[in-house]
Amino acid sequence: MNLKTLAEQLGLSQTTVSRALNGYPEVSEATRLRVEQAAEQFGYRPNSRAKGLATGRAMMIGHVIPTSNKHEMVNPVFGDFVAGASEAYAKFGYDMMFARVRDGNTEQAYRELLAKRAVDGVVLQGPLINDSRIALLNKMGLPFVVHGRSTGVSAPYSWVDVNNKRAFQRATEFLIDLGHRRIALLNGLETMDFAQRRRDGYVTAMEDRGVPVDPALMRAQEMTEVFGHQETMAMLAMDHPPTAILTSSMITAIGVRRAIEESGLKMGRDISVITHDDDLSYLKNGRDVPIFTALRSSVRNAGEIAAAMLAELIDSPDQPPMNRMLEAELVVGSSTAPAPRD
Amino acid sequence: MNLKTLAEQLGLSQTTVSRALNGYPEVSEATRLRVEQAAEQFGYRPNSRAKGLATGRAMMIGHVIPTSNKHEMVNPVFGDFVAGASEAYAKFGYDMMFARVRDGNTEQAYRELLAKRAVDGVVLQGPLINDSRIALLNKMGLPFVVHGRSTGVSAPYSWVDVNNKRAFQRATEFLIDLGHRRIALLNGLETMDFAQRRRDGYVTAMEDRGVPVDPALMRAQEMTEVFGHQETMAMLAMDHPPTAILTSSMITAIGVRRAIEESGLKMGRDISVITHDDDLSYLKNGRDVPIFTALRSSVRNAGEIAAAMLAELIDSPDQPPMNRMLEAELVVGSSTAPAPRD
DNA sequence: TTGAAAGCGTTACCAT
DNA sequence: ATGGTAACGCTTTCAA
Numbered sequence: 001m002n003l004k005t006l007a008e009q010l011g012l013s014q015t016t017v018s019r020a021l022n023g024y025p026e027v028s029e030a031t032r033l034r035v036e037q038a039a040e041q042f043g044y045r046p047n048s049r050a051k052g053l054a055t056g057r058a059m060m061i062g063h064v065i066p067t068s069n070k071h072e073m074v075n076p077v078f079g080d081f082v083a084g085a086s087e088a089y090a091k092f093g094y095d096m097m098f099a100r101v102r103d104g105n106t107e108q109a110y111r112e113l114l115a116k117r118a119v120d121g122v123v124l125q126g127p128l129i130n131d132s133r134i135a136l137l138n139k140m141g142l143p144f145v146v147h148g149r150s151t152g153v154s155a156p157y158s159w160v161d162v163n164n165k166r167a168f169q170r171a172t173e174f175l176i177d178l179g180h181r182r183i184a185l186l187n188g189l190e191t192m193d194f195a196q197r198r199r200d201g202y203v204t205a206m207e208d209r210g211v212p213v214d215p216a217l218m219r220a221q222e223m224t225e226v227f228g229h230q231e232t233m234a235m236l237a238m239d240h241p242p243t244a245i246l247t248s249s250m251i252t253a254i255g256v257r258r259a260i261e262e263s264g265l266k267m268g269r270d271i272s273v274i275t276h277d278d279d280l281s282y283l284k285n286g287r288d289v290p291i292f293t294a295l296r297s298s299v300r301n302a303g304e305i306a307a308a309m310l311a312e313l314i315d316s317p318d319q320p321p322m323n324r325m326l327e328a329e330l331v332v333g334s335s336t337a338p339a340p341r342d
Numbered sequence: 343m344n345l346k347t348l349a350e351q352l353g354l355s356q357t358t359v360s361r362a363l364n365g366y367p368e369v370s371e372a373t374r375l376r377v378e379q380a381a382e383q384f385g386y387r388p389n390s391r392a393k394g395l396a397t398g399r400a401m402m403i404g405h406v407i408p409t410s411n412k413h414e415m416v417n418p419v420f421g422d423f424v425a426g427a428s429e430a431y432a433k434f435g436y437d438m439m440f441a442r443v444r445d446g447n448t449e450q451a452y453r454e455l456l457a458k459r460a461v462d463g464v465v466l467q468g469p470l471i472n473d474s475r476i477a478l479l480n481k482m483g484l485p486f487v488v489h490g491r492s493t494g495v496s497a498p499y500s501w502v503d504v505n506n507k508r509a510f511q512r513a514t515e516f517l518i519d520l521g522h523r524r525i526a527l528l529n530g531l532e533t534m535d536f537a538q539r540r541r542d543g544y545v546t547a548m549e550d551r552g553v554p555v556d557p558a559l560m561r562a563q564e565m566t567e568v569f570g571h572q573e574t575m576a577m578l579a580m581d582h583p584p585t586a587i588l589t590s591s592m593i594t595a596i597g598v599r600r601a602i603e604e605s606g607l608k609m610g611r612d613i614s615v616i617t618h619d620d621d622l623s624y625l626k627n628g629r630d631v632p633i634f635t636a637l638r639s640s641v642r643n644a645g646e647i648a649a650a651m652l653a654e655l656i657d658s659p660d661q662p663p664m665n666r667m668l669e670a671e672l673v674v675g676s677s678t679a680p681a682p683r684d
Numbered sequence: 685t686t687g688a689a690a691g692c693g694t695t696a697c698c699a700t
Numbered sequence: 701a702t703g704g705t706a707a708c709g710c711t712t713t714c715a716a
Contacts, residue, residue: 001457002709013687018711028685045457049400050709052391053692060439067425078421083409086442095460097402097439100428115343115387117693118437250596257599261609344693355703360695370701392693395708459709 001042010038021046048095052117059093061085061310062119064109065100066126075223075249077299078125081147084303085123092311094120107136114142121310123147127193143313145306145322150193158313158321160306162298164194167328168201168246171274175244176209180272183211184235184242186228186252187220195220198248217242228255236263244272298326343384352380363388390437394459401435403427403652404461406451407442408468417565417591419641420467423489426645427465434653436462449478456484463652465489469535485655487648487664492535500655500663502648504640506536509670510543510588513616517586518551522614525553526577526584528570528594529562537562540590559584570597578605586614640668 007014012031020027020035027035038044052058063085065078082096089096097119099109110133113119121143124133130152137144138155146159168185175183185202188195199218206213217235221227228247232255235242247253253275257267265271309322349356354373362369362377369377380386394400405427407420424438431438439461441451452475455461463485466475472494479486480497488501510527517525527544530537541560548555559577563569570589574597577584589595595617599609607613651664 003711004709014710015688015712016686019686022711026685031685043453043457045454046711047395047709048458048460049391049394050692051711053389053395053694054709054711056692058391075421079417082440083407083442086440087444090442095439095441097437098424098428099437100425100432102429111385112387115385116390118390254592254596266608267603345695346693356694357696357704358702361702364695368701373701388695389693392708393695395710396693396695398695398708 001044002047003044006038006042006044009042010035058118058120060095060097060119061089061307062110062113062122063096063098063125064106064113064122065098066106067100067102075251080300081125081303081306084300084305085307086303088304088307088311092308094307094311107133110137110140110142114140120314121145123306123310128191129193129196131193141317143310143317145310145313147302147306148194151196156321158309158323160302160309160324160326161194162302162326162328164197164328165201165204168198169205170201171246172202172205173209175246175272175274176205176211178272180244181211182214182217182240182242182244184217184231184245185219186231186245186247186256187218188223188248190220195248202246223249223252225251225255225258228252229259230255232256232259233263236260236265242271244274246274250275298328302326343386344389345386348380348384348386351384352377400460400462402437402439402461403431403649404452404455404464405438405440405467406448406455406464407440408448409442409444417593422642423467423645423648426642426647427649428645430646430649430653434650436649436653449475452479452482452484456482462656463487465648465652470533471535471538473535483659485652485659487652487655489644489648490536493538498663500651500665502644502651502666502668503536504644504668504670506539506670507543507546510540511547512543513588514544514547515551517588517614517616518547518553520614522586523553524556524559524582524584524586526559526573526587527561528573528587528589528598529560530565530590532562537590544588565591565594567593567597567600570594571601572597574598574601575605578602578607584613586616588616592617640670644668 003014003017007017010017012035016027016031017035017039020032021039048059052060063082086096099113101109110122113122119142122137124131124137124144124146125148127134127146127148127150129150131150134146134150134153134157135155138157144158146157147161149159149161172183183202183206185199187199187202190196190199199220202218203213216238219227219231219235221231228251232245235245236259245256247256253273256273260267260271260273267273305324305326309324312322313319345356345359349359352359354377358369358373359377359381362374363381390401394402405424428438441455443451452464455464461484464479466473466479466486466488467490469476469488469490469492471492473492476488476492476495476499477497480499486500488499489503491501491503514525525544525548527541529541529544532538532541541562544560545555558580561569561573561577563573570593574587577587578601587598589598595615598615602609602613602615609615647666647668651666654664655661
């Protein structure tokens with residue numbers, strides 16, 4: 001069913017039917033009602049490609065997802081961000097498309113999206129330190145919102161971010177206050193902006209409290225299970241192994257925990273683990289909880305906010321950039337993060 | 343830059359330029375080269391909406407993702423499936439769009455996708471037992487591939503699935519052979535087809551080996567951390583707690599492990615845990631490994647295969663349905679899955 | 685309040 | 701081997 005046949009059915013012109021369906025004021029209430037009912041009855045939906053061609057709007061948002069060529073896996077929180085975003089898109093009538101990029105040349109991906117007129121705007125995922133894509137998107141005039149920020153970029157841009165520095169600073173302080181001094185940091189790749197901020201929070205806490213920072217306890221890689229497992233094994237074999245491990249991703253944490261099990265150590269007695277990226281809201285019921293922070297749910301939230309921002313930016317492109325910082329929730333307790341044994 | 347201005351630049355007609363760019367044979371090599379170079383130079387890409395309108399092909403695949411209204415989180419393996427699929431789509435020139443559906447009325451989502459002519463085909467995610475969407479899609483004539491299968495649907499359809507029954511059967515047998523008799527199953531929602539198959543594998547193994555099946559040890563819910571934590575706590579409080587837990591999702595397993603830690607039990611001594619959905623390939627290096635099976639990586643693989651199937655189905659719609667079963671890899675060892683202590 | 689017709693950027697048919 | 705033109709399904713301008 002297309003507009004033409006629908007109009008014929010109704011004995012009206014395409015123009016009138018189109019106007020009725022798109023809420024133009026100059027059509028009589030009677031015909032509007034008649035048209036709407038007929039459209040409903042025939043299950044008419046405007047052809048999105050034709051509509052896009054006529055209006056110059058794709059009603060589509062692009063998400064470009066860089067995946068490393070080494071590890072093909074996708075960060076699980078990605079799904080949560082998308083879930084949040086799609087919620088907001090639905091509200092504004094947008095659809096959502098994805099372009100995955102193998103080895104990281106995402107610039108080209110944005111260029112093509114724009115050249116093909118496939119999208120009205122994009123979300124920039126996984127910003128690096130001093131990310132050149134931001135300047136590129138600004139130059140192209142393609143509306144965008146960054147999920148995260150990019151240290152070193154001076155031009156203004158819209159972003160939604162979680163306060164990574166603060167979350168890691170607080171977690172580190174928490175461990176130090178319990179008496180830990182040898183605290184390991186298993187961080188994400190430090191070319192990623194979020195990883196840099198997390199490291200920053202960790203280092204700041206250590207220095208503030210006068211605890212020496214040992215480079216041997218700071219390791220950064222893609223956040224896989226393998227990484228968590230391997231580095232934990234290596235650190236446990238050191239002369240002075242860490243008494244606590246602060247890890248950047250729930251996936252890495254799985255590897256960490258496996259390594260601890262394998263080594264015959266007991267979690268919470270021999271060693272403490274704090275995991276970021278994890279939803280522990282269910283552990284908050286008044287009793288001591290294992291720990292910790294920052295939450296898949298807040299990522300979902302970020303997705304929703306980013307999408308809403310983008311919708312606004314598309315409607316009025318000359319608006320100044322919008323920013324929004326979300327605080328990670330820190331859930332603390334002592335059952336698996338006790339003081340070190342001696 | 344559009345076709346018209348590109349043609350003007352070249353002093354050729356739109357027709358010729360279009361033909362040159364789309365690999366039609368009736369254009370001379372000389373002009374083809376000239377056209378291609380100019381297109382490259384000007385960064386010309388055909389407007390995807392115009393092209394779609396003219397060809398009747400959207401060059402777009404739809405993925406409809408049902409998320410529960412209770413837990414807004416998205417299953418992490420979803421990202422892996424998508425990563426695999428996008429790889430294949432790229433090869434065939436398709437883009438990929440998403441429609442998330444809140445409370446599970448995905449039928450309407452498919453209807454709209456087709457009515458809007460937004461997609462050339464869809465991937466059906468998360469099939470239920472006797473899933474009505476399969477009949478619907480067949481009736482609509484929209485090409486589709488199911489990720490998973492649907493017990494009770496008799497009409498033929500294309501699918502890619504992991505052998506869930508076999509994976510859980512083997513894992514259960516493995517535990518039984520170690521001497522376990524009280525083995526808990528933390529399953530996904532049993533309206534989901536995959537959960538039914540996993541349960542089936544578990545029960546089959548128990549019955550084959552003559553081990554009584556205790557309904558109190560079989561629990562099924564959405565695969566959250568909360569679920570894993572809560573049910574593990576409950577079962578550990580039983581008069582005869584399980585000596586091993588078989589769990590359906592790596593997320594659930596996190597909750598399980600937390601509950602075990604909280605209870606002061608030692609993993610691998612007091613209790614054993616086997617996790618599905620987990621990538622443990624890194625643990626296979628000849629030594630005893632914690633365990634187990636089935637792999638985010640095989641989900642990624644499934645995505646790639648499903649996408650390729652779909653591309654073929656779209657090209658020749660009268661083809662008979664294609665099916666593909668993937669075997670989950672079972673990685674076994676004894677370090678955290680020893681015999682029960684007495 | 686309604687309708688005719690041009691236009692969006694392609695492809696594909698029919699000529700030449 | 702190349703070009704003119706209709707057609708894809710919609711919105712929007714202009715007229716009535």
